[in-house]
Amino acid sequence: MSVKGTQNKKKNFHIDESELLCKNGCGFYGNPAWQGFCSKCYREVYTPAKQAQMQHDAAKASEPSPVAKKVLALADVKASFSRFEEKKTQQVNKRSNTFKSFLRKTPNKAENQASQGTKEPRRASSESQKIGGEFAEFLRSLCRKPAAVEISKQVRGFIERIQYNQDVNILDLSEMVQDFYGILSDKLNTQPVFRGFSQEVIEKILDYTERYILTRLYPSIFYSLTMTDEERDLAIQTRIRSLHWVTATQLDTLINENDPTIRHELDSAITDIIELDSKRATQDKLQCIVSCSKHIFEVLRQSKQGPASADEFLPALIYIVLKANPPLLQSNIQYITRFANPTRLMSGEEGYYFTNLCCAVSFIESINADSLNLSTTEFDRYMSGEAVPPGAGNEHLCQGLRLMYENLRVLGELRQRQEKVMAEALQLQADMNQFKETFTLRVNKTLERTPLTIRPRKVKVDLDAEFSGSNSNLPSPLIPMRVHVIGDSGGSALEVEAGDDVSSEDKENVEDEAAPQEEVSHRSPESAAVVNFDVVSVVAEGKATSSGAEESSLELSLSAAHHHLMGGEEDMSQTINDILLGSDGDDSEDASCDITDDLDDDMDTGTSEMAAGVTDATIDGGVGGEIPPRDVHDTDQEMAAQHEVAAEVVVNAGQAEGQG
Amino acid sequence: MAAAGGAGGGRNFNFKVVLLGEGCVGKTSLVLRYVENKFNDKHITTLQASFLNKKLNIGGKRVNLAIWDTAGQERFHALGPIYYRDSNGAILVYDITDEDSFQKVKNWVKELRRMLGQEVCLCIAGNKTDLEKSRHVTVEEAEAYAASVGAKHFHTSAKLNRGIEELFLDLSKSMIEKAETTSTLKGGRPGSTNRKSAVLVVDDSTEQPPQKSGCCG
Numbered sequence: 102m103s104v105k106g107t108q109n110k111k112k113n114f115h116i117d118e119s120e121l122l123c124k125n126g127c128g129f130y131g132n133p134a135w136q137g138f139c140s141k142c143y144r145e146v147y148t149p150a151k152q153a154q155m156q157h158d159a160a161k162a163s164e165p166s167p168v169a170k171k172v173l174a175l176a177d178v179k180a181s182f183s184r185f186e187e188k189k190t191q192q193v194n195k196r197s198n199t200f201k202s203f204l205r206k207t208p209n210k211a212e213n214q215a216s217q218g219t220k221e222p223r224r225a226s227s228e229s230q231k232i233g234g235e236f237a238e239f240l241r242s243l244c245r246k247p248a249a250v251e252i253s254k255q256v257r258g259f260i261e262r263i264q265y266n267q268d269v270n271i272l273d274l275s276e277m278v279q280d281f282y283g284i285l286s287d288k289l290n291t292q293p294v295f296r297g298f299s300q301e302v303i304e305k306i307l308d309y310t311e312r313y314i315l316t317r318l319y320p321s322i323f324y325s326l327t328m329t330d331e332e333r334d335l336a337i338q339t340r341i342r343s344l345h346w347v348t349a350t351q352l353d354t355l356i357n358e359n360d361p362t363i364r365h366e367l368d369s370a371i372t373d374i375i376e377l378d379s380k381r382a383t384q385d386k387l388q389c390i391v392s393c394s395k396h397i398f399e400v401l402r403q404s405k406q407g408p409a410s411a412d413e414f415l416p417a418l419i420y421i422v423l424k425a426n427p428p429l430l431q432s433n434i435q436y437i438t439r440f441a442n443p444t445r446l447m448s449g450e451e452g453y454y455f456t457n458l459c460c461a462v463s464f465i466e467s468i469n470a471d472s473l474n475l476s477t478t479e480f481d482r483y484m485s486g487e488a489v490p491p492g493a494g495n496e497h498l499c500q501g502l503r504l505m506y507e508n509l510r511v512l513g514e515l516r517q518r519q520e521k522v523m524a525e526a527l528q529l530q531a532d533m534n535q536f537k538e539t540f541t542l543r544v545n546k547t548l549e550r551t552p553l554t555i556r557p558r559k560v561k562v563d564l565d566a567e568f569s570g571s572n573s574n575l576p577s578p579l580i581p582m583r584v585h586v587i588g589d590s591g592g593s594a595l596e597v598e599a600g601d602d603v604s605s606e607d608k609e610n611v612e613d614e615a616a617p618q619e620e621v622s623h624r625s626p627e628s629a630a631v632v633n634f635d636v637v638s639v640v641a642e643g644k645a646t647s648s649g650a651e652e653s654s655l656e657l658s659l660s661a662a663h664h665h666l667m668g669g670e671e672d673m674s675q676t677i678n679d680i681l682l683g684s685d686g687d688d689s690e691d692a693s694c695d696i697t698d699d700l701d702d703d704m705d706t707g708t709s710e711m712a713a714g715v716t717d718a719t720i721d722g723g724v725g726g727e728i729p730p731r732d733v734h735d736t737d738q739e740m741a742a743q744h745e746v747a748a749e750v751v752v753n754a755g756q757a758e759g760q761g
Numbered sequence: 762m763a764a765a766g767g768a769g770g771g772r773n774f775n776f777k778v779v780l781l782g783e784g785c786v787g788k789t790s791l792v793l794r795y796v797e798n799k800f801n802d803k804h805i806t807t808l809q810a811s812f813l814n815k816k817l818n819i820g821g822k823r824v825n826l827a828i829w830d831t832a833g834q835e836r837f838h839a840l841g842p843i844y845y846r847d848s849n850g851a852i853l854v855y856d857i858t859d860e861d862s863f864q865k866v867k868n869w870v871k872e873l874r875r876m877l878g879q880e881v882c883l884c885i886a887g888n889k890t891d892l893e894k895s896r897h898v899t900v901e902e903a904e905a906y907a908a909s910v911g912a913k914h915f916h917t918s919a920k921l922n923r924g925i926e927e928l929f930l931d932l933s934k935s936m937i938e939k940a941e942t943t944s945t946l947k948g949g950r951p952g953s954t955n956r957k958s959a960v961l962v963v964d965d966s967t968e969q970p971p972q973k974s975g976c977c978g
Contacts, residue, residue: 353834398809410789411811411830415837447777447847453812453829460832460840472836 125320126226145321149268228381232316236309243302248294255285256310260317274322275439278314282442285310311442312382319381323436333431340465341426346483346490351473352416355404361507363400370396371425378428383441386433387451394454397421411457419461434459774824776936779845781869782854783862784833787888790919791854792828795929798922817933824933841869842876849936850882852928853912855898857887863898870910880943882935883912886928890918 123131123139125146135143236256240249259281263274289295289303298306315322349356357363373393380386397417401409409417422430437455438446446452464472470480482488780788789810796813811830816823831837831844845851853869855862866885873881885907887898900916907914913931917924 394809402809408789408793408810410809411832412784412789412834414809414811415832415840416834444775447775449827450812453827456829456843456846460837460843463840463843464837467839 122226126229145268226320228319229317232313232382236313239305239309243298243306245297248298251292251294252285252306252310255288256313260314263314263318264321271322271439278322278440279443281314282307282311307442308384311440312384315383315440316381322440323381323432330432330435334429337430337462337466338426338428341423343484344423344465344468347420347423347468347473348490349420351475351490352420354401354416354420355413356400356417356420357404359506360403361503361510363403364503366396366400366403367421367424370394370400370421374421374425375427377430377433383437383445386437387441387445387455390454390458391451393421394418394457415457415460415464418457419464422458422461422465430462434462774822774937774940775827776824776849776933776940777827777829777847778850778852778932778936779829779831779848780852780854781831781841781845781866781873782833783835783856783859783865786833786854786856786859786862787919788830788833788854791852791886791888791917791925792830794919794922795925796828815929817930819930819933819937822937824937826929826933841872845873845877845881848877848881849940850884850932852884852886852932854886854888855903856889857898857903857916858889858892858895860897863887863903867906870912874910879911880939882932882939883910884928884932885912885914886917886924887914888917888919890916890923891920 121130123129123142124137125131125139125142127139127142129139129141131137131139132143136147138146237253240252243249263277266274266277269277286303286307289298289306295303349358356367358367370393373389373396377386377389377393380389394414397414398409401413401417405413427433434455446455470477473480475483479488479490483490780792782788792813793810796815813828813830815826815828817826818824829844829848831841851869851873853866855866870883870885873883885903887900887903904914913935915924915928915931917928919925
């Protein structure tokens, strides 16, 4: 702190007031000559420490040596020499101080002197002030003024007592503190002032008291460099340093250090245990240990997939302590055991983890070849640094290596995803091929089942022709119409027989649509309807040209002929022949034959075509015979199925893309 | 050493119970079965199974058990005293299919009696009775031994949840008994016993330097 102060000073001759304060946090100003302490604190801290150190050194030196006296004498000389040296450095510092004091701000100096002179209440360090404020706030929240006053009186009295007794042995101090906890607890439970406090409130009061006292007294009780604490701190530190090569596997822990998330948890655990030294109150220190342990459990949970037992926890904690090498570890452990409320240490989570930490430290102190399952020579070689165990050094991953591992992991993930995408793409391809095959197969099947017969274009059908198909259902008054038509058909046959030219001319007269079809009907007999058209058109002509007698006989005979046509074909030619013979005599001998032939042909194809026409019409009307509509339906289904498959394929492709 | 939780009511007990025994005898399963009634490798919700609390009410007396699991590996055997210091009860677990683990229990009993005297309540649990077929430690032998050292013997199975409730209940009862007799004998407040723990620590610290110098060299 003081060093920082002087650096600042060099820059701009400005120095923060807090930096001039005594390092001890007592509120007086410190002095570089006294290593940043005020004169009082310096004496308090260093004199007993030095004496204890010297005594300890002397005792230690005297222990094994046969030349104890000599050493003792030497120690005396050393002591006197150190005293001399101290004086000397003080003088030197004084000189430099006087020079520095010119540069120092005058008001500060004056204030310093004033405060020292008038013995103002000492100001506390920032931590003490903070906890003091919290404590006061808590006491106020109790809403019991006498109780609060009593507590604060007790606490203040105790702190003063300790501060004026600082040269006593640390064990006595510890006992005083523990006694105070006991006394205060008793008082809280028995005295009338505190009656009515619930157990939780009492616990809280004790908690705050402990926190406050320890934070206030921390510098004097923690840094009192008495006894063997410092030595042990150094010993464990060097011990841990020489064990740097110990790997997680040698301790049989399940920690997989290359996993970045686990690595992160490990780092957190290490940070927590190092933070231990920066806290003042035992509660906070214990909390650091608990948090460290929680991180370790998280690591183990991830490595093992299940809650960790002590069998796994302790090795992991040992490993963490080895990796962290926390500063002043022994001092902190001793501090907690001496000054923490014993109920906290005896039971409860904090106590358990603290005990485990003690175990870990104890194990590290006594670690040997057997405890790591190594041979003695191996162990010695590792300890002396001659050899490095396989896999060691992995844990000291630098940023670059960590990044590399992280990237490797990411790359691995990418590869997996890539493979997945590829597999899915291949699957999609196979699916597509299969779809194509099944598609063609089904189409072929469907084609086989329902061969495509290209029917000639349907021609507009005359109403009369339609009637002829279903005349049996018609009511009787409509039938005479047909009779008329039938008569005509006979005439037409005659006319056709008479001459092609006339008939073709007539066709044009009647209906445009029918006209072109008629020729076709003549050459390749097509439909009865067409024939009928023909007949109708010819009839009109025939009526006009033929004589009256002939006309009537023709009509009759033709009606008969048509009647036959309705009934059965066999008789028809005969009747026609009869009619023709009857009406025209020898002249029509040949013609009659021709006509009958023609008619026969016409009727054969015509009737069948008629039937087809009727069914077609029914299909159009949607009423439906059985076979054709089913075909239509089938093909519809087929199409729908194909649509569905196509849709599926599209969806699959979409999914694959999405997953990609 | 029971910390009676209030001078007025005085029927609040906080007990520390340590679980001792070789690795893989099922200490953790036992305590997990007791506290959470689970037996499985996959209790993801439980973060840790090494320190567990269980609150009991025995005859109107509220008892809080803090159950401390210990590392059972042989290499950590020397750390035992740190674990079982100040404990009120100890459960010594062995595997009935493993003769060695029973020998280990005998060692623990000797050590506990030497370090903690008669103040500690001991329970011996023969675990894994579901594997009765491959039993290697006979019932007679185990029970005779337990009786000879003043400990109670229980047959337990964490897998089948057998004998565990009884084990902890019986232990709690005997700890309450012991705590009541000692408190009436001593009549002192907890503060006087607290000091002892501090002194114990100091004993440790004076003990350790020779150890350390031994292995550093």
